[in-house]
Amino acid sequence: xxxxxxxxxxxxxxxxxxxxxxxxxxxxxxxxxxxxxxxxxxxxxxxxxxxxxxxxxxxxxxxxxxxxxxxxxxxxxxxxxxxxxxxxxxxxxxxxxxxxxxxxxxxxxxxxxxxxxxxxxxxxxxxxxxxxxxxxxxxxxxxxxxxxxxxxxxx
Numbered sequence: 001x002x003x004x005x006x007x008x009x010x011x012x013x014x015x016x017x018x019x020x021x022x023x024x025x026x027x028x029x030x031x032x033x034x035x036x037x038x039x040x041x042x043x044x045x046x047x048x049x050x051x052x053x054x055x056x057x058x059x060x061x062x063x064x065x066x067x068x069x070x071x072x073x074x075x076x077x078x079x080x081x082x083x084x085x086x087x088x089x090x091x092x093x094x095x096x097x098x099x100x101x102x103x104x105x106x107x108x109x110x111x112x113x114x115x116x117x118x119x120x121x122x123x124x125x126x127x128x129x130x131x132x133x134x135x136x137x138x139x140x141x142x143x144x145x146x147x148x149x150x151x152x153x154x155x
Contacts, residue, residue, distance in 0.1 A: 005051070005058075006021060006023055006054075006055075007020040008022065010022060015093075015094055016094065023051075023091065023095050024094065024095050024096040025051060026096075029050045029051065030049065030050055030066060030068070031048065031049050031050075031054065031097065031098055032046065032047075032048060032098070033046065033047050033048065033049050033063075033065070033097075033098040033099070033100055034046050034097070034098070034099045034100070035047065035063065035084065035099075035100045036100070036101055036102070037101075037102065037103075037104070038088065038101040042116070042117055043119055044104070044110040044116070044118065045076075045110045045111065045117070046118070047063075047066075048065060048066050048068060049064070049066055049098070050066040052066075052073070053065050053066045056073070056075075057100070058089070061086050062075060062077075062084060062085060062086065063075070063076045063083075063084035063086055063100055063102060064076075076110070077104075077105060077106060079148070079149060080106060080109075080149065081105060081107070081148075082104055082105060082107065082108075082109055082110055083104075083105040083106065084100065084102040084103075084105075084110070085102060085104075085105065086100055086102055087102060087103060088101040089101075107142050107143050108142065109143055112149065113145055114141035114142060114143050114144060114145050115141055115142060116139060116142050117139075119137075120136060120137055121134040121135060121137060122134070122135060122137055
């Protein structure tokens with residue numbers, strides 16, 4: 001199914017200027033996908049899709065990904081209720097990265113550790129001779145992951 005769903009990679013001119021969707025998957029068969037809030041543009045998470053996950057996302061209107069660690073498909077929100085309803089899918093100029101603009105169901109969070117966004121910390125430069133460190137950006141947790149996933153949840 002997915003082999004015929006997407007057009008074969010064409011010329012640079014076709015890829016960069018044409019109307020044909022020709023996603024470029026990496027050597028592992030994956031394409032990176034940045035997920036943003038459709039309303040305010042907040043970057044919520046980053047995931048990877050293989051051709052089948054991308055096809056499922058397009059077909060269902062809900063975000064599917066390929067878990068590199070578990071080597072399997074996962075539909076975001078299947079356990080937590082945080083289903084990602086896709087509003088728009090963008091691709092970059094050479095079609096090797098995607099942006100999904102989504103509305104998040106449930107409690108509105110996407111991060112499996114309880115925050116709205118997986119990007120809840122920023123990198124702070126250390127003093128001379130010190131390593132950079134992470135510092136919270138000041139957002140509160142939206143939910144307790146233990147209540148949603150149980151105590152042994154591993155993303």
